[in-house]
Amino acid sequence: MTRTKAWSIKHGLLLGGGLALVGLLLQFLLGPIDWQLISWPVNVYLLLFFVMLVVALHLMRGAFYPVRWLTSLPAAIGVLLWITAITLVMGLVKQLPSTQPPADALGITRMLSFWPFVLLYGWLALSLALVVLQRLLSFKWRNVPFLLLHGGILVSLLTATLGSADMQRMKLITTVGATEWRAYNQQEEMVELPIAVELNRFIMEQYDDGSPKRYASDVNIYTKSGNNFHATVDVNKPIKVDGWKIYQYGYDTAAGPESRISILELVSDPWLPAVYAGIAMMLAGAFTLLFISRKIKED
């Protein structure tokens, strides 16, 4: 850290305030963020752009103090305080589903599409990426826990956000004895799937007080690729077919065990392995934190 020009936490709070203001301006000019716009392949270009930005900033770090500062502790504290604060607002204001427009003038009832929220998390990603790159280039074994924790958060945050536009969630309403391949997407539009589901039987067990103990669907699955099989879909036990996971979602609750329909949810999330890689890194990092906790301070 340069002694002559050491920026403190105050500068971090100022930067966050600046980002929040820019975000408000963008919110006013462009409206809430439409995440569908970044679906494949735009999200891949965005990821490449982010990587190039990080590399470019890293190369400038010697000549440009603010870039060095972004990887410093006061910057980390500043961004953590800001994202805690903006997430706190999210926790205190009732959120609307992504299919509805915000119910307030600012847009904080749809926080995930609120520009200041996204810009502040963007700063988190940028700071993390710069610090991870820096420590990767000057690799030391004792930095492995640091890299796992910071890198894990970075990988999960980036891929979960960019991949959210490629995630598909469909509700498929099956009736006993019928085969169904049309489902409703999150915008409530009916779409045709490459998978058809035939409901043989809806299974339901109850406790003595009538509350559900188990509900499941006995189904035949037919796919366009010719992958046909018989399966039981239980709550907490989704089945996998051609990149989709099929979940037991619901049934006709008025009819209970006599329900003639079963609602299944089909989910496709192509970015999931990358998100899970980040989660695995974080888990490993948290594990090392238990053992080396006292050594970090001497760093």
Add this chain to the structure above:
Amino acid sequence: MDWNHFIIYAFAAIVCWIAGAVLAWKSSRRLWPNVLTLLGLGIFFSFIVGMWVSLERPPLRTMGETRLWYSFFLPMVGLVVYNRWRYKWILSFSTLMAVVFICINIFKPEIHNKTLMPALQSAWFAPHVIVYMFAYALLGAAFVMVLYLLLRKSKPITAQEMDMTDNLVRVGLAFMTFGMLFGALWAKEAWGHYWAWDPKETWAAITWMAYLAYLHYRHYAPSKVRPALILLIVCFVFLQMCWWGINYLPSAQGSSVHTYSLN
């Protein structure tokens, strides 16, 4: 074993814990405080196991059941701190906190029936909640330490005392990270998505990031103790909000899939 037996087991455990805490003050030998606290933990845990067997499911569903684990983990964390840092007073505080939570369970028991909704029937259920409760107990101990340090006027706060606080937070945060990520992996299997910004998840993120801010701040300015301790109080308020406060928060009503005790 049913909930009516709780008062007997709780009373026996409390007697052991209080005796252990008193002996920790009285003598510098650590044998009896250890034996008595462990005995109390054994008695209390046998009740938890008994409930687990008789309910035919892990007793982790209702708020009352999570308080059960919390009251169990508090003296356990207290004992670890007592042995590691030799603080005489920690067992008194951990016992006091455990007694408070036991009293809540005696005076306001929530329905503990056998039903376990299908969404909770998963191998992830026990690790997710137990790890979280353990993290909450560690961070509860850190909070007690903060109150002790801020209210004590007789002598200045030492670096060693701050070290102990930081270690409690660091280990607590590691367990909180496990709990949160186990939750994410489970949510993918149960609800189709690993993170849905459900109110409980939003508050878990707030709590997690606030504790991260504390650790980074400690690293940045180790000598500035008071702002750090005040930040830690704020963190603990967030934690309480995440654990039970959101049940009373207007913005979280009707939209959380994490409510299992209020049906």
